[in-house]
Amino acid sequence: MSLIADALQPNIARGLFALSGRPSVRHMSDTILIGPKSGYDLDIDDASEEVSIDFREGAFIAEAFGGDASRLASASFTTMSGLVGAIEDANSLPWALIRLYYASFYSGHGLIRLMGHSCTYFENKHVQHIKSLLNARGTMVNFALSGGLYSCKMNTKQTGFTMIQARGRVGGAHEAFWELFDGILSEFSETLVLSNLDKNDARDVLRKVEAARRIFRKGGGASWLSSVRNEIQYRHGKGVWSPLNLNRSRREALSRLAGQWTRDPMDIEIDTPPVDELPNFVLACVFTIALCRCALQRLKDRSPRAASSFAQIPLRIYEGA
Template structure:
């Protein structure tokens, strides 16, 4: 097993280690409007516009996290499967690179959920429910809080979460997500260094994650992957559309990089990947998808649910 999974295991949402089968919730945000029982407690911090929700128990909150993580991981793995073949073929190279991005985007969403945080679209219906409960409790929420992308972070007891609006420096939801993800990776690397694994292993994981961050921060902010994907998908840039300027040998480098997605991410040469910018782009996407897979495997292996662990379902897509 990967030392990366060893390093991140203490950060896992505990309820995921007992979650069986397919979780009931389709999206994490549904617990706001469809929570079981009478409701939940709410607190609002006017200084920071942060909303704190507490359900006083962790089981169904874990189920909601698990459902989201399973859905995103499944999307990541199914998108990456067979990608090496597409990157080797000039006629499918461009869409292969777009697929690589979305695999990483989905894997990032899955990974932060496994470790206790989400980046979730909150609609007006969710906010109206929150505001109605808050008013009933005499804790009104500021009317300036509006629908959009929110960061939701589980509290220490994992019975509730704190939510705040996510805003990137530029761009839309994808750019905002990568800003959130970069901050999250920065936090967990510090946790890794303070963790219980051997110092040499902790430093190795720290350096891998830091190298990943350096790729994603090649441009302003932390959304370089999204920038490259936009250039390829919408501007037909980077010379990857037919007739592609990438030679067969260069495509072969990208293909071999993508073929590593089921390997231990700690074995990947993410510090100096071959292939220039496009090579670094594919390496970062491959690394993140592989890291998500390793952490999900750790959940499945440590689960008291055994073969019925929720984590087994998306992992089947890796076979």
């Protein structure tokens, strides 16, 4: 049993443990348009530029967060299929590393949804619907409310969420996401101090999470993974395209690191990462993927209907990958 699963469990949204089958809500943004027939409450905080939405139904909001998490984790594990071997091949190496990044990006998105957060793009149609409802009740919005990327957080009753525009320090949607992801990991680290874990166990989990965060934050900010992916994908850098600068032994070493995505996150060798950038990149990616898988496994194991838990959907893909 994983220590990090024990540490994560109190941070997982309660309603997800009882969620079973294939969730009908697969995109968080669509909750705005397909909310319960009873409607939902809206509130505006002009000072923080925050919108609060309460659907008054815990099952609906669990399905929204769980459905989104299942979709994203499934995409991550599908992306990992055959990837470890592809890293060894000189011709497939660059796109294998780009795929690895996207697998971690999807898993990171899935993980924060399991923890009651999301980084979600709301289209103009979603925002216009909110505006229409506010206008109907005579509520004025004194800040720019428009389509874009929003940071969402489940409310304490777990019947709705707040949404505020996500703004990274630099860059676009990927950079904004990794800043949010790092912030959630930081909050998770803080909860370890008050957790029920043995002090030594809590310290071990904290050390592992903080080791990953140090890689995420290389070079300042928290979007180093995105920077490396951009350099590989758009600048054809890091010596992974022709003419190739990585010999077979280095490619095999990267492949072995990538193969750790199936391990317990506590066993991933991230505590003292190597000096080279590519091994750091691979380790941080696989740690994120393994962390998401670990949370899904704990959800399934603790579900009163484990065989039909919604977590089974991405886990079956993982088992087939």
